[in-house]
Amino acid sequence: MLLRTQPRLRESEVTDKSLWLDRRRFLALGAAAASAWPALAGAGPLPGLIRSPYRIDEAATPLKDVTHYNNFYEFGTDKSDPAQMAPSFFGAVPKPWMVTVSGECAKPGTVSYDDLIKPHKLEERIYRLRCVEAWSMVIPWVGVPLADVLKRFEPNSKAKYVEFTTLVDPERFPGQRRGTLDWPYVEGLRLDEAMHPLTLLAVGLYGEELLPQNGAPIRLVVPWKYGFKSIKSIVGIRFGETPARTTWMKSAPREYGFYANVNPQVDHPRWSQGKERRIGEFLKRDTLAFNGYADQVAGLYSGMDLAVNY
């Protein structure tokens, strides 16, 4: 009998890269679960994900950091507040979660989470997330292209902008008991930005449903804009003729503009946007124009002065 001592195939030739990535993710989840993590219990797995080609080849930020270092002032202004407050205040996502779609479209109405999301195939995409505070993460989101969802409501020719609104519920969002921001949180996109293939309506991350601190159950992800544009816990979508006056624009118009595209050339009045600290890294790295998505999105802004339209 002939015994083969050398394996014919290398591991990388047998194992599909997605499986290999899934295995790494599984390990990460295992490590997270091992650290006795009550908040994770609320999130269910999201099976049957499509692997989207939109995935950057950079190490994903550990799940623990993605779920414990959050700016979500509805829970509090400390980055540890959302993870700390969410289990006792937000609890499980209310069912059914209703989203009202209104404004310049042929089919306005109030639809449930299931009606909004279930007709679409869930995709996993790995995007960079760049916060306006000069830190960044890499997050494997799960969601559906926003364009596919919006088209079902048939926006008419007057629809030039889309406005999004976060739930107002001081019982669930203790931060809303204080007037830190002008609640509800409102964000907006130009219609072509909203319809761009990169723009994602996310319902999960790391293969699981979103936790409240990450904007459960539905949030926006616009990877080439500063994180505050990616509004969380959405209950309202409105097509309009004019841009929304967004929450941060109202709060500090000199510091936060409507576009908020990631731009290393245009500093925040109080700090440089030229570099960022990737969570988990020691040295700062250079911030990329449009957060590294310039090839796909720079065309949306041709002819615009981005220092004026910040």
Place this chain on the structure above:
Amino acid sequence: MRRIWLKPLVFALCLVPLVWLAGRAAIDGLGANPIEALVRFLGDWALRFLLIALAVTPLRRITGWSWLGGLRRMLGLFAFFYVVLHLSSYIGLDQFFDWPAIGREIVKRRYITIGMAAVLLLLPLALTSTDSMVRRLGGRRWRKLHRLVYLIAPLGVAHHWMMVKKDLTEPMIHAAILALLLGWRVLAARRAARHTGPGNVKQESGCAAHS
């Protein structure tokens, strides 16, 4: 009555924030953004110690506990100690000795300009904190110099206030405490002026330069 245990005890208490910091670093590595957490933590305590040191004289005068005066220098030096740690962590960790970037920040960002100004003003106070320096300067000049702290503390509070993105609760608390501590001094000086005539005001502020 001599309290030989008092100073070592307060010294140890002043190190509690550092011990707490080390503990947190050991438990969770200071979270997702440890450098930011470290810089902010040290800055918070620098400011708190500045306010604590400024509280010594009003407390001593209101309570009549003269032994409090003996702690003032140590508390002031701890404020300086945390300021130095705060600045070092900004330079060495946050900016990683990127001197051109640090220079740009000092020029461009007003809250950093103000913070740096506060550190520079604090430096001569720390350097003249020894008994021999007090003697060399003479009590009156020494006191005059150390009144700089009435400028440094508002600069520190402003530095924090201008850095905060939105939630001003903490800077407002600091500002209120500072206003109280400085307001008390204004009132005390006025009262003294009324009682003894304007010529003697200076003596009123002469509170335990030596301790």
